[in-house]
Amino acid sequence: MGDLTAKLLVLGGGPGGYTAAVRAGQLGVDTILVEQGSLGGTCLNIGCIPSKALIHVAAEYAAAAEAAKASPFGLRLGAPSLDLDATMAWKDGIVGRLNAGVATLLKGAGVRSLQGRGRMLDGKTCRVETDTGPQTIRAEHVLLATGSEPVELPALPFGGRVLSSTGALSLAALPERLAVVGAGYIGLELGMAFARLGVQVTMVEAADRILPGWDAELTRPVLRAMDRLGMALLTGAAARGLTPDGTALRVATGDGGEQVVPTELVLVAVGRRPRTQGFGLEGLDLTMDGAFLRIDARCATSMRNVWAVGDITPGPMLAHRAMAQGHMVAEIVAGARRAFDAVAIPAICFTGPEVVSVGLAPAEARRAVPEVRIGQYPFSANGRALTEAEEEGFVRVVARADSHLVLGIQAVGAGVSELAAGFALALEMGARLEDIAATVHAHPTRGEALQEAALRALGQSAHGV
Amino acid sequence: MGTRVVKMPDIGEGVAEAELVGWHVKVGDVVQEEQPLAEVMTDKATVEIPSPVGGTVLALGGEVGSRLAVGGELLRIEVPGAPDSAAPAPAQAPPERPREPPRERPQEPRTESPAKSPEATPARPAAPEPRPAAPPSPPRRPAPAPRPAGPPRPPGERPIASPAVRQRAREAGIDLRQLRGSGPAGRILHEDIEAWLRDGGAGPAPAGRAADTRIEEIRVTGLRRRIAERMAEAKRRVAHFSYVEEIDLTALETLRASLNAEAGERPKLTLLPFLIQALVRAVGEFPQMNAHYDDEAEVIRRHGGVHVGIATQTPGGLVVPVLRHAEARDLWDCAAELKRLADAARAGLAAREELSGSTITVTSLGALGGIVSTPVVNRPEVAIIGVNRMAVRPMWMGNAVVPRTMMNLSSSFDHRVVDGYDAAVFIQRIKGLLEMPARIFIGG
Numbered sequence: 075m076g077d078l079t080a081k082l083l084v085l086g087g088g089p090g091g092y093t094a095a096v097r098a099g100q101l102g103v104d105t106i107l108v109e110q111g112s113l114g115g116t117c118l119n120i121g122c123i124p125s126k127a128l129i130h131v132a133a134e135y136a137a138a139a140e141a142a143k144a145s146p147f148g149l150r151l152g153a154p155s156l157d158l159d160a161t162m163a164w165k166d167g168i169v170g171r172l173n174a175g176v177a178t179l180l181k182g183a184g185v186r187s188l189q190g191r192g193r194m195l196d197g198k199t200c201r202v203e204t205d206t207g208p209q210t211i212r213a214e215h216v217l218l219a220t221g222s223e224p225v226e227l228p229a230l231p232f233g234g235r236v237l238s239s240t241g242a243l244s245l246a247a248l249p250e251r252l253a254v255v256g257a258g259y260i261g262l263e264l265g266m267a268f269a270r271l272g273v274q275v276t277m278v279e280a281a282d283r284i285l286p287g288w289d290a291e292l293t294r295p296v297l298r299a300m301d302r303l304g305m306a307l308l309t310g311a312a313a314r315g316l317t318p319d320g321t322a323l324r325v326a327t328g329d330g331g332e333q334v335v336p337t338e339l340v341l342v343a344v345g346r347r348p349r350t351q352g353f354g355l356e357g358l359d360l361t362m363d364g365a366f367l368r369i370d371a372r373c374a375t376s377m378r379n380v381w382a383v384g385d386i387t388p389g390p391m392l393a394h395r396a397m398a399q400g401h402m403v404a405e406i407v408a409g410a411r412r413a414f415d416a417v418a419i420p421a422i423c424f425t426g427p428e429v430v431s432v433g434l435a436p437a438e439a440r441r442a443v444p445e446v447r448i449g450q451y452p453f454s455a456n457g458r459a460l461t462e463a464e465e466e467g468f469v470r471v472v473a474r475a476d477s478h479l480v481l482g483i484q485a486v487g488a489g490v491s492e493l494a495a496g497f498a499l500a501l502e503m504g505a506r507l508e509d510i511a512a513t514v515h516a517h518p519t520r521g522e523a524l525q526e527a528a529l530r531a532l533g534q535s536a537h538g539v
Numbered sequence: 540m541g542t543r544v545v546k547m548p549d550i551g552e553g554v555a556e557a558e559l560v561g562w563h564v565k566v567g568d569v570v571q572e573e574q575p576l577a578e579v580m581t582d583k584a585t586v587e588i589p590s591p592v593g594g595t596v597l598a599l600g601g602e603v604g605s606r607l608a609v610g611g612e613l614l615r616i617e618v619p620g621a622p623d624s625a626a627p628a629p630a631q632a633p634p635e636r637p638r639e640p641p642r643e644r645p646q647e648p649r650t651e652s653p654a655k656s657p658e659a660t661p662a663r664p665a666a667p668e669p670r671p672a673a674p675p676s677p678p679r680r681p682a683p684a685p686r687p688a689g690p691p692r693p694p695g696e697r698p699i700a701s702p703a704v705r706q707r708a709r710e711a712g713i714d715l716r717q718l719r720g721s722g723p724a725g726r727i728l729h730e731d732i733e734a735w736l737r738d739g740g741a742g743p744a745p746a747g748r749a750a751d752t753r754i755e756e757i758r759v760t761g762l763r764r765r766i767a768e769r770m771a772e773a774k775r776r777v778a779h780f781s782y783v784e785e786i787d788l789t790a791l792e793t794l795r796a797s798l799n800a801e802a803g804e805r806p807k808l809t810l811l812p813f814l815i816q817a818l819v820r821a822v823g824e825f826p827q828m829n830a831h832y833d834d835e836a837e838v839i840r841r842h843g844g845v846h847v848g849i850a851t852q853t854p855g856g857l858v859v860p861v862l863r864h865a866e867a868r869d870l871w872d873c874a875a876e877l878k879r880l881a882d883a884a885r886a887g888l889a890a891r892e893e894l895s896g897s898t899i900t901v902t903s904l905g906a907l908g909g910i911v912s913t914p915v916v917n918r919p920e921v922a923i924i925g926v927n928r929m930a931v932r933p934m935w936m937g938n939a940v941v942p943r944t945m946m947n948l949s950s951s952f953d954h955r956v957v958d959g960y961d962a963a964v965f966i967q968r969i970k971g972l973l974e975m976p977a978r979i980f981i982g983g
Binding site for chain 1: 697699700701702705706709710712722723724725726
């Protein structure tokens with residue numbers, strides 16, 4: 075095979091990579107995308123999408139199970155049962171549709187896709203091991219979008235009873251008991267989903283509380299929900315490994331003792347690490363930022379015309395950040411002047427209740443500006459929340475006291491992930507409390523809680539104190 | 540109470556319109572009789588228009604820079620206890636003109652102008668339209684200058700702007716940290732970017748050298764506009780050709796020094812009176828140089844009198860006062876008249892007649908005269924004599940290099956009516972006279 079040439083080579087077909095490739099193609103940039111697995115990356119294949127599918131099934135199941143016991147609004151159901159094979163098939167069907175969708179997008183944009191493991195020979199040349207043999211690609215620009223992978227614990231290597239999030243999303247049968255190491259958003263989302271499906275779940279977290287990246291007030295409703303589901307929680311605890319017979323997890327507790335947690339499976343979700351090894355990136359001698367590739371505001375690495383987006387770059391490991399970066403890099407390669415200057419990257423935890431945070435939390439805001447004004451509105455005072463029988467949670471607005479500029483918006487409650495769009499828009503537009511307060515929000519919706527929170531921050535709420 | 544319309548007076552023969560170059564009053568001012576109201580400019584003179592009556596200014600007839608026809612309305616004065624002036628019928632006067640005041644004062648909020656207008660409409664019965672003062676048609680844009688800049692942002696704080704504004708700024712190469720936002724909480728709006736671009740990006744100067752992209756707009760009015768028009772017209776119509784010759788002024792300088800030493804009370808002589816005297820002599824032999832070429836009528840008018848225009852730099856720009864009948868003046872008379880004209884021109888006091896009617900022009904930049912210049916013929920004249928800098932230079936005088944006081948004359952002619960040969964001989968004649976100055980004063 076002869077060498078291929080392109081203006082842009084994208085290494086990695088996840089959200090950052092394929093978005094960049096499609097956008098570049100749209101802009102007339104001759105682009106080649108190299109992906110070793112399935113298009114769509116972690117997000118689409120083994121992350122966001124399949125986990126949300128499973129979480130949805132779990133929520134439906136839990137609702138049915140609850141209704142079978144005692145429905146507050148008089149619904150009478152028999153005890154539900156779950157055909158897990160059908161669940162997995164349905165989930166895989168969604169993933170398959172989206173895979174095909176990405177391929178169609180790439181094709182439509184005129185991007186050449188190459189399946190195989192790519193290895194950078196230098197800053198402009200990539201050798202790809204394809205099924206039909208090695209292929210060398212030379213490109214003017216290279217975009218590194220190799221993503222991240224789950225961190226393994228030395229005491230709990232993946233395999234057998236020890237699962238990564240990937241394994242947990244494709245179980246053949248539900249275990250009776252599951253231990254989840256790591257109560258960050260990945261571990262908690264999955265742990266809670268399994269708990270809702272009737273699995274006895276124990277969460278093991280090294281920090282002193284769940285979702286350590288989020289403030290305690292915001293996560294308290296999640297903690298209460300865990301309680302209701304009968305999930306066990308060990309905080310300040312470190313997993314030491316399986317017992318010799320493999321039927322229990324040994325956990326070092328905060329008080330110095332050891333606890334043995336009987337379990338069939340262990341899900342290790344202690345974080346993800348950037349995938350910077352094995353693609354020849356070492357040979358490029360790019361400047362690093364810890365384990366990540368150092369980039370500037372244009373996602374440029376230390377080597378000219380070598381760009382990086384997504385999880386291999388410092389910042390939250392979130393698909394939407396990678397997509398925004400990829401979109402931007404494509405436009406830069408096409409000649410536009412761009413910089414990544416988002417005010418906020420929304421973060422969501424799809425537990426039940428869901429948690430959303432955009433911008434600064436109160437404590438962060440207090441460090442950033444002299445004085446802060448906060449307005450919080452509970453869903454227990456929101457009509458729509460009551461009619462959905464899901465009144466846990468609140469919306470909270472954090473603003474500067476002097477200018478009323480909104481610095482952050484958080485929410486916890488059923489369905490609040492869909493409010494994230496409005497939160498992010500308010501922050502990006504530089505909204506003041508008055509802007510949100512004066513925007514007419516549709517009634518009856520959960521979104522009204524945002525307006526009410528702003529009104530409360532202004533001391534103008536007509537609804538409740 | 541009556542309204543008196545003050546019209547643009549007839550301020551000179553043949554003047555059909557005058558340019559308004561300045562107002563001495565504004566709407567609402569109380570003026571006395573004979574108090575100057577406005578300054579207008581005609582062909583070359585600036586004239587002050589005095590108030591014919593005492594009263595309160597109701598309306599101004601135009602903006603600075605506009606041209607008003609003679610007999611046109613200059614302004615309106617409300618005169619206590621007097622009948623309305625005849626021109627517009629009294630009942631019609633107020634509803635028309637009081638619409639004008641807001642235009643004169645764009646910096647004031649629109650809502651204030653109606654407060655003044657009711658005084659102007661005392662006799663007006665209740666009209667179906669409540670407010671004549673605020674016509675809805677042209678939405679008045681606020682002047683760009685007093686745009687609210689918004690509060691300054693503490694250093695290091697991130698500018699607040701929507702994604703679209705940020706992208707636009709990036710594409711325009713604007714660093715938003717340099718802008719103040721006029722939006723709520725100091726938010727930078729699209730309008731702020733527009734204002735920034737319009738104002739050329741005035742902001743805190745970055746350290747070190749920086750490109751200054753400011754553009755200052757200066758309206759070309761008054762004398763400058765007149766100069767611009769005349770220069771362009773001269774260059775467009777006259778077929779210029781220039782001729783440079785060097786003159787040995789050693790003898791003349793000796794004579795001038797000697798005369799000045801004995802001048803006593805009289806003003807010191809400069810080179811110019813000598814040049815004018817030589818010019819008068821030369822023109823006697825070359826009458827085609829002391830002429831007007833009326834190119835529209837296709838007539839050349841040779842003048843008997845030598846009226847020498849003296850191009851003079853004034854604070855307002857170039858003016859050309861005229862030394863009239865140089866042929867009838869002796870050297871000292873010439874010198875005195877030159878001084879008087881220059882003083883008057885620089886003080887802006889030159890009368891209209893003193894600024895027009897020249898038949899040939901002399902232009903001199905004195906010490907800034909340079910080596911060569913290419914003067915622009917003062918149309919409809921056909922010749923202009925340019926004086927360059929005088930300097931002592933080494934000259935070859937037959938058998939030795941000797942220091943001589945030398946000066947160039949750079950002259951331009953209208954080649955349509957002056958042949959090159961004639962012009963050259965004319966200048967050679969002047970050269971001969973200046974190099975042997977006694978011949979200037981010896982008849983025949």
